[in-house]
Amino acid sequence: xxxxxxxxxxxxxxxxxxxxxxxxxxxxxxxxxxxxxxxxxxxxxxxxxxxxxxxxxxxxxxxxxxxxxxxxxxxxxxxxxxx
Numbered sequence: 001x002x003x004x005x006x007x008x009x010x011x012x013x014x015x016x017x018x019x020x021x022x023x024x025x026x027x028x029x030x031x032x033x034x035x036x037x038x039x040x041x042x043x044x045x046x047x048x049x050x051x052x053x054x055x056x057x058x059x060x061x062x063x064x065x066x067x068x069x070x071x072x073x074x075x076x077x078x079x080x081x082x083x
Contacts, residue, residue, distance in 0.1 A: 002078040003052040006044050009063045010070040014040075020068035024059050031055035046078060 009020045017025075024043065028036050033047035033055060045055060056073060063071050 001049040002046065002080075003049050004044060004046040004076045004078050005052050005056055006042055006074045006076075007056075007059065008042055008072045009068040010072075011068075012041075018067065020063045020066040023062045023066040024068075024071075027059040027062055028055055031058070 007024065009018075009024050011018065013021075025038050028038070028043065028045045031045070031047070031054065032051045033045045035044070035046040037044045045052065047055075052075070056075070060071055060073075
């Protein structure tokens with residue numbers, strides 16, 4: 001099974017990326033995922049279920065440790081033809 005996760009960390013800072021956002025980026029970029037798109041208002045990553053779930057666990061733990069007060073996730077199963 002393939003999964004796509006969309007996530008944001010808060011609080012937002014439009015002038016400079018806060019530490020929790022930088023940590024979240026580092027986690028998904030270092031994970032064994034097939035696709036990662038990091039943006040100022042939302043981020044997506046896609047890969048095998050185990051890899052995505054492992055990355056989500058690490059992202060949540062590390063972002064909270066780095067000062068995030070809220071982390072929002074949406075996880076979707078990716079159909080074979082949606083790649």
